Amino acid sequence: MERRKFLTEMGQATATVCSIGFLASCSKSDDNSTPGPGGGGGSTKLTANLDTELTSVGSSKISGNTIVVRTAAGNTPSSFSALSLICTHEQCTVAYDAADNDFKCPCHGSEYSISGAVTQGPAAAALTKYTVSINGNTLTVT
Ligand code: FES
Numbered sequence: 001m002e003r004r005k006f007l008t009e010m011g012q013a014t015a016t017v018c019s020i021g022f023l024a025s026c027s028k029s030d031d032n033s034t035p036g037p038g039g040g041g042g043s044t045k046l047t048a049n050l051d052t053e054l055t056s057v058g059s060s061k062i063s064g065n066t067i068v069v070r071t072a073a074g075n076t077p078s079s080f081s082a083l084s085l086i087c088t089h090e091q092c093t094v095a096y097d098a099a100d101n102d103f104k105c106p107c108h109g110s111e112y113s114i115s116g117a118v119t120q121g122p123a124a125a126a127l128t129k130y131t132v133s134i135n136g137n138t139l140t141v142t
Contacts, residue, residue: 045130046082046141050075054139058098066130067096068141071114075139077132082141083116084128094127103127 046063048054053061060069065085072079083103087094092107102119103112111120116127130141 044140044142048139050134050137050139054080058101060096060098065093066141068130068132068139069096069114075134075137077134080132080139081114081116082130082132083112084130086128087123088118088125088127089121089123 045066046061046068048061048068053059054068054070057070057072060067062085066082067085068080068082070079071081085093085095085103087105087107087110089105089108089110092105094103094105094110094112096102097104101114103114103116105111105123108122109120110118110123112123112127113119116129118124118126133140133142
């Protein structure tokens, strides 16, 4: 076989194998695709009935690793902060401190503001923020 022909055929074979691998990875159903704390993905993480829940500033509701806190009066998305409770340092669960209006990590002392920004390390990244939407009296965090 000529060198040129060999190289051409090898290139085509390699391209074919790569294409198959790429398509397989694109079409594969990934059972492990559940979004993590920072995953987003649009799935509902928490709902609340605003007629009976989150009625006062500072009140909160937790579902799994998600928290929503009322930060202001009024039933608009900007009146709430929805965050992951997973510390960005080493993934401990942070606690909401209503008295200080912030989040504290029990593991290494990181602190986050009510909007999730780091106010004290060692964590370097903010808590993952989620989207709040309100339809009628129903608040939804996604
Ligand atoms: S895991 Fe939260 S500060 Fe280390």
